[in-house]
Amino acid sequence: MVRIAFILLAHKDPQGIVEQVRRLTALGDYVILHYDRNAPAQDYRMIRQALAGQSGVAFASRRYRCGWGEWSLVAASLSALRRAEQQFPQATHFYLLSGDCMPIKSADYARVFLDRDDADYIESFDFFKSDWIKTGLRAERLIYRHWFNERRNARLFYAGLRLQKALRLERAPPAGVQVMIGSQWWCLRRTTVESMLALLDRRPDLPRFFRTTWIPDETFFQTLVAHVVPKEEIRRRSPTCLLFTDYGMPVTFYNDHYDLLIRQDYLFARKISHEAQDLRTRLGQLWQAEGIGFVITNEAPALFRFLTARGRAGRRFAPRFWEDDQAAPHHVLCLIVAKKWHVAKRLTAAIRTQTDIPAVDYLFNEREAALPDLGGIASTLSKRERHRRALVRLLMDAFGTRKLVLCLDPAAVPLIADLAADRAETRILFIDSPLDEAYLRGHLRRTGLAGDGTPDTVIRQLLPVVARDLAHEAQHLRDMRFARFDTLSADAPADANAQALARFLDIAPTVAQDLARTPHLFTD
Structure with missing residues (x-):
């Protein structure tokens, strides 16, 4: 029987996180929470108190101050993953989520979905040959070392990059490693997690290399899984529905996206707006529902690309209100x-x-x-x-x-x-x-x-x-x-x-x- 251990990365909305944890564990699954150390200490204390004694809940062994594009996000995921692997031996799958994720299927559907296919769900594409990266740095993410955060210290980040280019300090990936890239959000089988953690114990050069790469949460797990699992057992897709703009920014979903989301061939969706309380309530209820049938159309990615392309060309899905028939004939x-x-x-x-x-x-x-x-x-x-x-x-x-x-x-x-x-x-x-x-x-x-x-x-x-x-x-x-x-x-x-x-x-x-x-x- 499928039992999921959710690796939950969060940094805000403590009350929402408590509700999310309770919802995910209500039907016998597990949650291991990593709450960002950058968040207010009182928020974390509130979460610990609210979830004290809650069955199926654990906390990451170590909390990190996480920054976008940094190794800290991988370190936080690893900390929670190691704790989950030890704490919940009954867990058959490990699913990485964020506080902005919500289920778009029922728990019954998710278990059947994972049970019918003995595989790992993670995007894993060749870093140098694929076109997964849309904008920004590409090879520079790996071949140069990055010690500063681009968002917090842009001047130092790009100064370090220019200096390494001038001195020709390029480096190669660790021996025998083909670097892969893909979405941060995945669902892995227990056997895969155990093999991956064992590989890290044998190869300390792997985390040492990725520690100074840029945006390693999009390469680290993707690379490790590809080296411990036969490619026919990897479904190169995330189980979480997420769309990106042409600029690499995630698309946010709101109250009027409910019907669209539940038709997609995914188990969860990201990012759900914190202001979309109606959507969050309906999706929370959906997770615990029984006997729900889902018609999968999976049109969201193509539909988003279509509508975005029309906007780029100066065309639109529907006329603006000032272009519509303005006044009724009886006016x-x-x-x-x-x-x-x-x-x-x-x-x-x-x-x-x-x-x-x-x-x-x-x-x-x-x-x-x-x-x-x-x-x-x-x-x-x-x-x-x-x-x-x-x-x-x-x-x-x-x-x-x-x-x-x-x-x-x-x-x-x-x-x-x-x-x-x-x-x-x-x-x-x-x-x-x-x-x-x-x-x-x-x-x-x-x-x-x-x-x-x-x-x-x-x-x-x-x-x-x-x-x-x-x-x-x-x-x-x-x-x-x-x-x-x-x-x-x-x-x-x-x-x-x-x-x-x-x-x-x-x-x-x-x-x-x-x-x-x-x-x-x-x-x-």
Whole structure:
């Protein structure tokens, strides 16, 4: 009968580790814990107290201060493995796990899985011939000595590497050893562990060599197993599901990955986010479940590569929300187009006061535009315009409405055309205001065409040019022949303006009359 001794390497989340140990030993298996000496001492004391007297639990004979890429990770694994081999003679298999690992199958399934195939599960590929290493140092991991941690002492790490290269201090692996490489996470049979520990006792040069290699947890056990086990008894795969990015970083799994994970042909998965409490709870319950059938599809590695490749090529699995159909056909977008911003803003203020229709100001021109809090998408004007359709949809969602009023400058013809091309019904209300010389002079200054020191003769030359330009904007807007186009004019009777507002907003005539008579609406 299969009995598993789990070699558990952990360095944080003491309460989670206690729960993990209890879960793994609840059905008769064993756990040997190595808790990093870098962790707070009170955390380790809490774990020892919580697990005191717990059946099937032991602790590594020696605790190490572990660092990524260092020999300390191998030393910690060896310390726990030797203790497990001595402490639990009934253990048939030894499975290396981390505190970020969770089962993705039931214990019953795991035992059948290991019992049906008399083999070791460990990645073990030729170090120099395989393409297992994706980025960073390759041969330099072995042929040079590494005394410093690359993450903590990068300057010394690379200085030592450069010095050895300059002095040509390359070294060869120990005699008769073909170095192999693969994932740190494995499951080995008792006979393999016993043979491996015996080999280490006979060959002290092996740990001495690997002690100064870089990232030895990916080469040490992988090499030893290949030398004590016939290759036909090695399944060159990890029993733990783990995916890596193109940059060699592990992929983290979250709550919505449950169904994907249990379909994979693995027993455990790494890394499970500590924030994914729902996923952790469901997987913990799964380990102790009985009579569960699993349909294995094993699509996760290929699916991850496929989706990542699409992203690299600028394509995506699904459109971003701002690229999707932005507004429903029953939504109504009411665009007030006015060159005199103060007139349009008086009207939107009146609409907000006298109706329940949300109205915002020049949101593509002014940072403050009577907007609700929309998060980062509305933080800058460039971002608003870049995601303009998404912004309109978000505004409708935020206001809980199907009708929205917003202001635009007549110069923004491409923006107006793009919004009008959306699925929502678009209505245009053009405010036709007289643009006298005083306004034109102010426009020259606002747009930077003239300053305080610009000679009046130059300004007078520019005035007719700018006047024609603004008239052209208004005519261009009319020539676009929108299906719903109304005009509000300072020269029109109040009743005519009221009718235009009633059509534009779908409001009662009395309310439209009040809006048309907004005090000082067209006043400069």
